[in-house]
Amino acid sequence: MYKDAAQSLGFHQVEVNNFIEREKAQRVVAIHKQTLMMQAIFIIACAWVFADVVDRGIILIWLSLQFLVLSMRFALTHWYFQIKGSTVLNKTFTTLSLCLCFINSLLWGASAFYLDFQQYPQESVFLITINLGIGIGSTGIGGYWLSYFLTYTVTFMTVFMVAFLVGVPEPNFLLAAIFLAFTLYLSKVVYVAYKGNIQNLLLRKQNEVLAKSRTDFLAAASHDLRQPLQALNLFLSALNNGSSDNTQILKQLKSSTHSLNALLNHMLDVSALDADSVEINIQPIAIDNILDELKERFSHAAEKKNIELVIPKTKDWVCADKVLLERALANLIDNAIKYTVEGQVAVSVDEQSEQAISISVRDSGIGISDEQQQHIFDEFYQVGNKERNSEHGVGLGLSIVKRICLLMNINILVDSHPESGSLFSLVLPKADKPATAPQPTQQEKLFDSDLNNICALVIEDNKNVREALCSQLALWGMEVLAAESEADIGKLVIEAPKPDIVLSDYRLVDCTGVEAIENLQALYGTTHIPSIIISGDTAPEVIDQVKASGYTLLHKPVKPAQLRAVIQRKLFQS
Known part of the structure; x- marks a missing residue:
């Protein structure tokens, strides 16, 4: 049960086990003392009531054994948690404890064999009521320690049922049936309570982890965003002061901008994956096609560090989303190269079973300790990079890999030790090669069409962004219309021709970009104008709304080449 809950909430299995066992122990200990006190009171009450109807010697023996076992249970709990300072219910x-509970339960059950239920009806009702009360009382601990309820309550209830069926003095099938029904009912209640309590504990833990994660995320993001911004400010100041080496400064400005874009794009990837706005297209994929692209992409980086990059040829096929699988493997290879000083980074493809293929990335890098492995999939967590050196990335690569694996419902395995390198393996379902290999879709083709004389409407309330975007579109030969708000759109409809494509910010002065585009289409009496929403807002609800509208969403900052490709794609599709 812990495992299923852990996977659904994204926890590490070890972390879940430790947390649950600690919380269970804490709650059991908190209830245990009061439970023992109530049981002691019930024992004394039963002995007092039965003093005149049961042999005094039997009562004395029963009373002594009950208090002996209760004392041992109390002493065991006190020694284990108070003196020894343990925090979990370990095996010993x-x-x-359960052995002592079992003996206690048998002693309660034995009481049913020493009382004539027909001759002493009042005492019988008292005994049955006490035992039903003990059963109900045990649900408190049972809600956190299921074994306790099963060992303690179910045992004496079962003994009572046996007594009723055997006959003390005569069989009573009705009482046996009532006790059976009550036992089943209590068991169901306790099991539901146990599952609910575990889930509540996990949700509480999740909230704590998420709160800390968001705090760490913002702190790390703030640091990593400030670094390239600081560099940009200094380089711009140097340009403003008339530096003689403008070419070098422009090169450095480009490098700082690239770092800033890379960080923002990684953060947007995390946001998109969390918002579940990524469309997944699972189909048979030729692994070789992906590996060829990755080899071409990372060969230069490996050569630059004098690292051997080994990527094999393979004829295997798997069921996966090509874009997501390539992204996950790219992040793993990129990480491996960054954390390997010498040696090699090797990709391997192995058949795990008749139904599964594993694609592994092994490096001869610094390795990862067991403790660090509990956190490597957290946002902004990096091994051996406390100084936050941007050359080692920003710490979001493995977090994205984890999200991709969850989306595609595949396992990722990690085998690593300090100074011994690391092995990351993705386990995917095996696929047969299709009779006819899938052809590239129109969306996957390269669009090099001319944008001359294409009319674009830019809706943006930020003056600097609006002017920069209009200038870039004009450089591509496009006719550009600009609007700051929905009010400006009404004027354009009267004075200007219908645009071929619309590029709008999401958050405008008087409405959202989605609303502005829909109103524009209504004014022109059409249901479709190719449209792109360009936004700096990464909130999941924003991503979901734009996705539901059918418009393309791009996140700021957008590289000109990417923007042009998307514009061409939208025009081509229309």
């Missing part, structure tokens, strides 16, 4: 404590 559990075994001893």
